[in-house]
Each structure stands twice: as structure tokens, then as C-alpha cells.
Amino acid sequence: MTTNYDEVRHNLITMLEELDERLTTITHDVCHADEDVEKDSEEQATQNENNEVQDFLGNSARIEIAAIKQAIARIDAGDYDVCQTCGEAINPERLKAVPYSLQCIKCASLTQSIKV
Ligand SMILES: [Zn+2]
Numbered sequence: 001m002t003t004n005y006d007e008v009r010h011n012l013i014t015m016l017e018e019l020d021e022r023l024t025t026i027t028h029d030v031c032h033a034d035e036d037v038e039k040d041s042e043e044q045a046t047q048n049e050n051n052e053v054q055d056f057l058g059n060s061a062r063i064e065i066a067a068i069k070q071a072i073a074r075i076d077a078g079d080y081d082v083c084q085t086c087g088e089a090i091n092p093e094r095l096k097a098v099p100y101s102l103q104c105i106k107c108a109s110l111t112q113s114i115k116v
Helices: 006-035 041-077 092-097 105-110
Strands: none
Touching: 006 041
């Protein structure tokens, strides 16, 4: 493994920090909304909807954070460009597009649920 992934690693850490910040904001908003739940049913419905959106954002941010942390660990372990499913090399173009890809395109297209 001679490829130097320092820059990728740096980018991943920056992404991680941004996501952490976003997640903190989302979590904070959810807590805040829980504190002053309006009794008016229309308001209540709106707040529930907001919470669902925030839950969704929170979950996708958490999935992304987990994937990025794994990618950083894989750079450190030296198997960053190895597909976690079939063990083949992941296309460098794909890693450029999605720097926290865990799988090659072939395997990723078989696992539609998570697009990383
Ligand atoms: Zn694969």
C-alpha cells in the first residue's frame, strides 16, 4: 500500500466535524421541541412532523458519521480501498465521489439499503 490517503483522511475528519455539529444542532432542536409541546392539536401535529424530519436527519447523519469513522479507521489500517464485502479493490473514482464507501460499485448496487 503506497497510496497516500492523508488528504482524504483530512477531508473525512472535516466532514465528521461538520456532521457532529449538525447532529448536535438537530438533537438540541428536538429536545427543545419536547420541552414546550403545545397543547393545541394543530401545533402538536406540526411539531410531530418536525420531529420526524429531525429524526430522519439525525439518523442519516449518524449513519454517515459511522461510515466516515470506519473509513478513517480503514485508512489507518491500510485497507481503505478494499471492498468490505468481496475484498476487491474499490474504484478510485468511486472513492473520490464517496470517500466513505465501504463497498465496490458491484456490491453497493446489491445492497441498496445503505448507499455507502
Ligand atoms: Zn465488492
